[in-house]
Amino acid sequence: MxxxxxxxxxxxxxxxxxxxxxxxxxxxxxxxxxxxxxxxxxxxxxxxxxxxxxxxxxxxxxxxxxxxxxxxxxxxxxxxxxxxxxxxxxxxxxxxxxxxxxxxxxxxQGPAPQKAEVGGRLLRWFELGEGGTPLVLVHGFGGDLNNWLFNHPALAAERRVIALDLPGHGESAKTLEHGDLDELSGAVLALLDHLDITRAHLAGHSMGGAVCLNLARLAPQRVASLSLIASVGLGREINGDYLRGFVEAANRNGLKPAMSQLFADQGMVTRQMLEDMLKFKRLEGVDAALRLLAAAIADGDQQRHDLRGVIAQQPTLVLWGSEDAIIPASHAQGVEAEAVVLPGVGHMVQMEAAEQINQLLQDFVRKH
Amino acid sequence: MARKISYQQAINEALAQEMRRDSTVFIIGEDVAGGAGAPGEQDAWGGVLGVTKGLYHQFPGRVLDAPLSEIGYVGAAVGAATQGLRPVCELMFVDFAGCCLDQILNQAAKFRYMFGGKAVTPLVMRTMVGAGLRAAAQHSQMLTSLWTHIPGLKVVCPSSPYDAKGLLIQAIRDNDPVIFCEHKLLYSMQGEVPEELYTVPFGEANYLRDGDDITLVTYGRMVHLAMEAANNLARQGIDCEVLDLRTTSPLDEDSILESVEKTGRLVVIDEANPRCSLATDISALVAQKAFAALKGPIEMVTAPHTPVPFSDALEDLYIPDAAKIEAAVRKVMDASRSAA
Amino acid sequence: MSTQLSSEQLLHAYEVMRTIRAFEERLHVEFATGEIPGFVHLYAGEEASAAGVMAHLRDSDCIASNHRGHGHCIAKGVDVYGMMAEIYGKKTGVCGGKGGSMHIADLSKGMLGANGIVGAGAPLVAGSALAAKLKGRDDVSVVFFGDGASNEGAVFEAMNMASVMNLACIFVAENNGYAEATASKWSVACDHIADRAAGFGMPGVTIDGYDFFAVHEAAGAAVERARSGQGPSLIEVKLTRYYGHFEGDAQTYRAPDEVKNLRETRDCLLQFRNKTTRAGLLSAAQLDAIDGRVDGLIEDAVRRAKADPKPQPADLLSDVYVSYP
Missing domain, CATH: 2.40.50.100 (RNA polymerase II/Efflux pump adaptor protein, barrel-sandwich hybrid domain)
Structure with a gap:
């Protein structure tokens, strides 16, 4: 046929x-x-x-x-x-x-993101798909739920998938109280409560990975599995120049060198991507939020949090791009988890190798 | 997706949010509320085209209708600005500058220098610019070059709702006098605008289109015609880079030069009259500082050296359009190819 | 001399007038040597106006002045040496040598600037008065302008607006009889500039500007009215200038001996000295002491101003904007 x-x-x-x-x-x-x-x-x-x-x-x-x-x-x-x-x-x-x-x-127009006061602050999230144990996608430093644009629809084919804007990011409230991982993990937990989700698969990219790890540390019973993509919290080194450059950049010429470090394929860094990032950075409160979070993540070229101890608690998948210029792919080695390093891919793994990441995530989540 | 609002709503929102944030901000102008002393509705107009509508009731005592006395109320705004307030005065049409020019030219623009750096004059003068409403010679001018010529002033001309809000908030927070030019044909334009406060910095051109063949430099409403021309030209294999200046003072010389260094060709599009204009100024800048990069002559697409005519048959001829921009681009491309 | 002033206030008024006179007389001499650049418009002869009005003002009250502004500046408390250095175009001047005689300003003293544009100060003080109103303060704003400026639309617009908005604003028209070389008798269409107040719905008075006490009294009433929220006033002060429109003006348009006669019979300093000493309010010795002190102050100001450095080349480009990328 x-x-x-x-x-x-x-x-x-x-x-x-x-x-x-x-x-x-x-x-x-x-x-x-x-x-x-x-x-x-x-x-x-x-x-x-x-x-x-x-x-x-x-x-x-x-x-x-x-x-x-x-x-x-x-x-x-x-x-x-x-x-x-x-x-x-x-x-x-x-x-x-x-x-x-x-x-x-x-x-x-199709489904649209939602916004609500969650845990005392405005959060934006976007839901696609239904059924199964939900999967929550947590973006990294300076990102937003659009970081998952190539992944979200594909992953939603099999279950309810929620991507959110962390506090200080996207269209969520920009003001941070402490500007630390606990505050961000708390916001994700508050969203789970708000959506009546008792247990979820968590997937986090970069700083979002550390947010997920930290959530698992705080509330292990809420976590079905962890998928950590180029994650913070799994080793010492981090590109402090990138963090500094990204935070300080106030115009296109300042931002371009920073953003270029995120991708192995420089073609991904479009004019519009830079413009959208500048638009985000210009919003009242964003600069302060980014400065707080950058300081919470790293001191120069050294990460502040080692969350490797949390990994063994639940099934964990660690994914990395071999050309990651922000956090070295070597952090994928020696962790008590399934680990895959994708060749020729930079820090924005889920954008640069969307199909592979979708496949790996789907297979992993399906198992747990 | 950010919500979409109009250029006009973006300006109103910027004013409202800044007035809420900073109690020293106030509005003064002719019929910015409308109905002062009249038996009927207060805030009857909210500006002649309704841009400030609603602010009168939201901010009692801070949206002030002035008598039709441009020297008087513009001067009063200048004076108030020296006393720690942040006035946003509205000169209904930029053409009325003839009435109040002294207070801008000789007072606001000069205080800081003349007083040895001791004065701070955080004045915003919002004013409507541009042709296209069949409003004839005294209600249609694009006088950006007049303001840009004057040291001490900053000059802004937003092309989109996003820029209108961010540039106006920057203008209000800025500590120098700012002439904020609003193109009347853009008021109804819709665009994505964040609900939050944000500022768009002065002196940073916006790259609206990346291209390798030729640089189109423009600002205000002409940005949209340049983009239309660039899209048409792309189908013919000509790849235009389009720069929206956003502010004509400060002028983002670096971005202009950077782009021309890349493309080697320049067309400047300016709705203003051509003599001593931004078009000539930018052409001179490039000829002076990027001459070696040029592969062909610089072209300017501007209004002619005439007042703005009334009849639609003439006004449509007066205002630069996409076809004229495309013709200018082709002319530069042809001239540079034959030279090569 | 109905106004009751303490001897301290009287001495201060005399010192202000005497300082202005000495400042201007000295400039007249120094200008002739060619060492002072540009245009200088002297206020000598008009001292009672500045001193009489400013006696009622505090630092938070604002004034705007005109091209003939030295007297207003001194009376409002601007530093005399800084003014002298400014007039000499020195870096130590109150405006760093960038303003000169016509643009002396000190916003910390509520001095919004002398002004080279005739009539331009009027809308500015409407603005400072509006600012006071919006801030909920009872500060008063005063503009000094001449008979020439009284014909400027800017002044009319400001007066009308001050009335319409009920601003704490006082318009002081110093009618010295000449706008440059044109007589006010010819150029002002009504008998008195003060008559114009009626057209703008505010009180207007014409007073003798040689008489400090007359100015003081009229200004006191206007300031009280403005401070208490009753709106603007116009005061026409009639007086004369002892020197030309600017230094170098041969004044051939004036009658022979016009100034000489006025100086001998009407001079504000002489009148003040005679009235206060005859009434036993002040002694000649007290006034002489002020004369001596003032002469020393001016001598010192001139000596230092002459010796001071000029602005540096880098100063050409600074202070255009607060910030400019």
């Missing part, structure tokens, strides 16, 4: 309404396996590859390079099995006839 699949323009992050086709990575007639990168797409915020969510032969490149298409628009037709050209024509014709760009209709 053959299947005709339509590959459509993905929605990366909350504000993406359209994308520009950059280049095809696979040619018509090529066999494609699920997870393969099929084409490059650029938005005003980010450029990345579209991965095939199914296997099959690339039979039709519908979208042309340099074409700008709405989210959900038809990019390609893949066929798993046999189909003649007429059948493919019919699928394309029907799709195009029925397709209405979601940007055009306000109702079709």
């Amino acid at each position: 053959s299947q005709i699949h339509t590959l459509t323009m993905p929605k990366w992050g909350l504000s993406m309404t359209e994308g520009r086709v950059d280049a095809w990575l696979k040619q018509e007639g090529e066999q494609i396996n699920k997870g393969d990168e099929v084409l490059d797409v650029e938005t005003d915020k980010i450029s990345s590859s579209v991965e095939a969510p199914f296997s099959g032969v690339l039979r039709r490149q519908v979208a042309q390079p340099d074409e700008t298409l709405a989210v959900g628009a038809l990019l390609a037709v893949l066929v798993d099995g046999e189909a003649d050209e007429a059948e493919i024509d019919a699928v394309v014709e029907r799709f195009q006839a029925e397709f209405v760009a979601s940007a055009a209709s306000e109702q079709a």
